Amino acid sequence: MRKLLLSAAVSALMTSAAMAENIGVSMALFDDNFLTVLRNGMVEYGKTLDGVNLQVEDAQNDVAKQLDQIKNFIASGVDAIIVNPVDTSATQAMSDAAAAAKVPLVYVNREPINVDTLPDNQAFVASNEQESGTLETQEVCRLFKEAGKTEAHVYVIMGELSNQAAVMRTKDIDDVIATPECSFIKIIDKQTSNWRRDEAQNLMTNWLSTGTKFDGVIANNDESAIGAIQAMKAAGIDMKSVVVGGVDATQDALAAMQAGDLDATVFQDAAGQGKGSVDAALKLAKGEAVDQKVYIPFQLVTPANIGDFLKKN
Amino acid sequence: MAETSRGIGGLAFDASKRARPPELNVLIALIAIVAAFELLGRLLIGDSFLFNTRDNVDGIFNQQRLEIIILQVSIVGIIAIGVTQVIISGGIDLSSGSVVGATAMISMSFAQVALVNGQPNPKGVFLEQGWVDLPVIVPVLVGLACGLVAGLINGALVAYTKIPPFIATLGMMVTARGVARWWSKGQPISFPTESFAAIGKGLMPVVIFVTLAVLFMVILRYTRYGKYCYAIGSNEQAARISGINVEHHKILVYSIAGVLAAVAALVLSSKNLTAQAGMGVMYELDAIAMAVIGGTSLSGGRGSIVGTMLGALIFGVIISGFTFLRIDAYYQEMIKGVIIVAAVVLDVYRQRVRSRG
Numbered sequence: 296m297r298k299l300l301l302s303a304a305v306s307a308l309m310t311s312a313a314m315a316e317n318i319g320v321s322m323a324l325f326d327d328n329f330l331t332v333l334r335n336g337m338v339e340y341g342k343t344l345d346g347v348n349l350q351v352e353d354a355q356n357d358v359a360k361q362l363d364q365i366k367n368f369i370a371s372g373v374d375a376i377i378v379n380p381v382d383t384s385a386t387q388a389m390s391d392a393a394a395a396a397k398v399p400l401v402y403v404n405r406e407p408i409n410v411d412t413l414p415d416n417q418a419f420v421a422s423n424e425q426e427s428g429t430l431e432t433q434e435v436c437r438l439f440k441e442a443g444k445t446e447a448h449v450y451v452i453m454g455e456l457s458n459q460a461a462v463m464r465t466k467d468i469d470d471v472i473a474t475p476e477c478s479f480i481k482i483i484d485k486q487t488s489n490w491r492r493d494e495a496q497n498l499m500t501n502w503l504s505t506g507t508k509f510d511g512v513i514a515n516n517d518e519s520a521i522g523a524i525q526a527m528k529a530a531g532i533d534m535k536s537v538v539v540g541g542v543d544a545t546q547d548a549l550a551a552m553q554a555g556d557l558d559a560t561v562f563q564d565a566a567g568q569g570k571g572s573v574d575a576a577l578k579l580a581k582g583e584a585v586d587q588k589v590y591i592p593f594q595l596v597t598p599a600n601i602g603d604f605l606k607k608n
Numbered sequence: 609m610a611e612t613s614r615g616i617g618g619l620a621f622d623a624s625k626r627a628r629p630p631e632l633n634v635l636i637a638l639i640a641i642v643a644a645f646e647l648l649g650r651l652l653i654g655d656s657f658l659f660n661t662r663d664n665v666d667g668i669f670n671q672q673r674l675e676i677i678i679l680q681v682s683i684v685g686i687i688a689i690g691v692t693q694v695i696i697s698g699g700i701d702l703s704s705g706s707v708v709g710a711t712a713m714i715s716m717s718f719a720q721v722a723l724v725n726g727q728p729n730p731k732g733v734f735l736e737q738g739w740v741d742l743p744v745i746v747p748v749l750v751g752l753a754c755g756l757v758a759g760l761i762n763g764a765l766v767a768y769t770k771i772p773p774f775i776a777t778l779g780m781m782v783t784a785r786g787v788a789r790w791w792s793k794g795q796p797i798s799f800p801t802e803s804f805a806a807i808g809k810g811l812m813p814v815v816i817f818v819t820l821a822v823l824f825m826v827i828l829r830y831t832r833y834g835k836y837c838y839a840i841g842s843n844e845q846a847a848r849i850s851g852i853n854v855e856h857h858k859i860l861v862y863s864i865a866g867v868l869a870a871v872a873a874l875v876l877s878s879k880n881l882t883a884q885a886g887m888g889v890m891y892e893l894d895a896i897a898m899a900v901i902g903g904t905s906l907s908g909g910r911g912s913i914v915g916t917m918l919g920a921l922i923f924g925v926i927i928s929g930f931t932f933l934r935i936d937a938y939y940q941e942m943i944k945g946v947i948i949v950a951a952v953v954l955d956v957y958r959q960r961v962r963s964r965g
Binding site for chain 2: 325326327331456486491492493497498501503504505522525529530545546547553554605
């Protein structure tokens with residue numbers, strides 16, 4: 296009975312494969328805010344294209360499950376695969392499996408470790424994390440200069456230490472304040488909030504209890520920046536006197552910016568990445584050449600251009 | 609009759625063995641840790657951990673630091689009050705962190721404002737239904753009900769199906785996290801009303817934590833409910849024979865723990881002005897650790913709310929102390945792990961000494 300069902304399922308897949316472009320998508324995690332926007336961007340875009348079927352699966356943050364999903368996609372004869380890797384250092388096996396079956400593969404959002412040795416029919420679509428922290432810190436630097444500061448002391452709130460984006464964004468901060476234009480900025484302390492608002496709130500309150508004078512907070516993400524803002528407000532600090540920067544441009548962050556609490560954030564175009572990955576997969580499936588690294592740009596969000604982003608994330 | 613004074617860890621009424629309560633050891637440990645940070649602070653960065661060294665504020669102590677030490681553990685502390693009772697009565701509750709997540713999501717949906725900065729609430733869950741700007745009692749009752757339901761299910765599973773509490777509450781842990789994620793499809797829920805935001809504002813979490821702790825301290829020590837907890841945890845069979853309705857009592861204990869997790873969820877989401885599906889992850893383990901560090905025995909029958917409060921304070925002192933010394937985040941977790949294991953080793957050792965009589 297099971298065999299019968301299986302063969303029926305296989306033949307159903309094969310017939311649909313003959314009619315349209317089938318793309319298998321393995322997402323690292325369904326219940327992540329950002330990845331949800333990315334996934335929806337992908338699905339919505341797929342619906343606008345004629346004869347493109349997207350089959351989206353959830354790897355539930357499990358490396359082994361993701362590899363199994365990819366092998367299942369290959370076995371069911373998809374025309375291309377899009378992977379949002381669970382673990383960026385475990386991508387070699389995925390690339391090998393797809394290459395052996397000659398199925399095009401596109402990595403999205405997270406940079407695979409083998410990005411520089413990808414076979415011809417594989418590509419990587421994301422935003423360059425080098426931009427996010429850089430845009431954020433440069434804006435913070437500009438605001439300090441605008442306020443006429445010749446010396447500025449900041450706290451840095453990092454994301455999860457095992458996460459590439461957190462590492463990169465923190466490095467961006469260091470790089471920007473190493474430049475002569477922004478070298479007047481000094482970091483008092485760097486700690487992690489694990490991307491979380493409640494932890495950032497506690498961290499900031501702990502910092503405030505040291506009584507050290509500071510001029511700003513540069514956070515790896517908006518949730519952490521908001522946590523810091525809430526702690527500072529609870530301590531009665533005038534938000535006009537400190538510069539706070541985040542990354543993500545979440546709805547909460549944009550509201551905080553409208554309220555005058557958050558000074559800078561950076562928009563990562565999740566839907567744009569989803570759309571870009573589908574485009575790349577379709578081109579590869581048709582045998583066309585694509586750039587192996589497709590970067591969807593980050594955009595700086597400030598009170599001046601916030602209107603453009605209110606409806607985006 | 610000599611048999612009865614041996615063998616079981618929960619002989620709570622033997623006065624001679626209570627000469628030095630375990631809470632005293634925990635208090636000594638707490639003082640030692642504070643002293644260590646004070647000393648290290650003065651040696652390494654030339655600043656005081658506990659005392660005020662600033663000219664622009666008054667007072668002998670660094671009041672801001674004292675506040676954050678307890679503020680940052682208040683929310684998990686509220687959970688730990690419930691978890692302590694569960695462990696004393698011989699059970700375990702792994703579901704509290706997930707119950708916090710689910711409760712936060714559901715109750716916050718009933719606490720949202722209609723307009724944010726003059727625009728319709730971008731995160732409004734019940735915007736279409738018009739369930740916005742509701743009085744604060746609505747989300748509070750909804751939240752408490754969520755916790756109660758979760759606790760009732762936990763208790764009923766443990767009491768009537770006889771499956772181990774570890775498994776029953778593990779099931780709830782996974783299910784409640786699923787509910788938290790499903791509720792808004794993973795999207796955060798933000799922008800609560802001002803009256804809801806007042807629940808967790810400023811030092812309110814501390815006030816709620818301490819009030820509940822004192823309340824349950826009295827209940828555990830002086831009421832029949834409390835005596836039953838210790839009796840069931842010490843020897844369930846003996847408790848049953850003595851005429852205690854063990855099943856009903858277990859359901860009651862788990863329900864109280866569920867409601868306390870819901871209180872923690874309300875305070876947490878109010879304090880953060882947001883509810884997110886990932887809220888409360890690992891809180892159950894922190895809560896269990898606070899209880900265990902505070903001298904509550906995982907084999908049941910022994911423990912106290914005072915001990916758990918001291919355990920919570922040790923957590924708070926460590927977090928603040930490490931930030932104060934500007935030590936890398938990595939080490940915090942390592943030390944936390946070592947302290948938890950050390951506390952359990954001590955507990956096992958204490959039990960062995962006692963049972964040897």
